[in-house]
Amino acid sequence: MNLLKYISAFLVLLLILPVAIILVEGFGPLSNSLGYGGAVWAGIELSLFSSSVAALLEIIFFTPLAYYLARNRSALVETLVDIPVSIPHPIVGIALLLLDSRYTVTGRFLNSIGVNFFNTIPGLVSALVIISAPIYVKSMQSFFESMPRGKEYFAMGLGASNFRTFLSVVLPNSGKGIMTASLTALSRAMSEFGSIAIVAYFVLQAPFAGVTPASVLVYQYYESFGLNAAVTASAVMISVSVVIMVGLRAFAYFRWPKRAEVL
């Protein structure tokens, strides 16, 4: 008997159950037309858009950090990177508002160059980057740590600098790691509630003027219209997320069928 298999199946079931109940109830007994409304779809679009932008920013700016940490162990920097994960997310939202407040130096500076966080797309994306980047960095760091380093030594021996080795040798062979890490970060960003409920519970800019992010919208529906609308909206949101996640993972699976080319 394969005990491990049964334990795994049970645990997966345990994780899937809350999702399943939302889907079954949301599309079934509790189905409510508000949950399929234009505001829900707009909210899902906004969540997808802002989370994708956040994931993209993380790929561009945080991949080098993850590589640096993988090659130069630094307990201090690693702890600093981890802090946003360990604080309650509403506090991240409050912190962003303070950073951007006209009562703080940073806020006056940001305002003077035209950056506002409160109910703006930059505010929304910033919150998502802060809460999901640490997850991206962790995942990329362990990917880089598992890479054999012979090719990097070879490149540096030829005369390439650290940075050039990273760009020309490491990065082109990190597709799979980047895909996996950014998918995890994307899921995390799409599900974010706490920070954005404070800093950007709706946004003012086109093309999303007046739109509320999906997770916040579900909460608002729960408060204003009760269970039915909230559960139906959740079911729609979950379905879209699942389709996208499965699609992206399938792409990754077929693009990198075996283990990634080991460096």
Next chain:
Amino acid sequence: MIEASVEYTLNGFYLKANINVEGFTSLWGSNGAGKTTLLRIIAGVYKVQKGSIGADGVDLTRVDISKRRIVLVDANTYIPHMNVKEHIDWGRRVGKSTRSLDEAVEGAFGLQRELFDRKVGVLSVGNRARVSIATAFASGPRAVLIDDILSNIDKKEEVMSMIKVAGEKVGVDVLYTHQLKNDLPQIYDADYKIEQGICIKQQ
């Protein structure tokens, strides 16, 4: 000539070597004798704990790996997504070598021309080794350290003498490691044996 006189301790393993890499130099010893460790010390992957490394009067002991111009080649030192030509040219460019690409490509040790547009990652193990060595030479190094790579190459003797000739032509010293005293043709300028971390010059 690379002159290394080093002592090194790693996880309880003690290594002591006094080695001059000049021309085509052989270093042989069984698995775990310390060949790879010594190569890594000379190349700058491992920092020197005790002793010194120099080349023609230049002290390299504390010189960073990317400034040392000593290339370490083994079975995995290739960049899979580049094609053969790009690979060799990349080495030439990052090494700021003054040689032309055509000259550098000639050093690909009998690799068939029709493979030049293939990605290095899809080549056979032996052909990858040829590309790695050619790339190492193309970068204009002081020395190339080859870690037991020829065991995967057919026409071993031919390739070996090509490496020797190529090294002599561009004035690059080569240190080549292998397992047994007599497993390769004796065309070395110098021969070293390493056993349980102790490196001894052979006659």
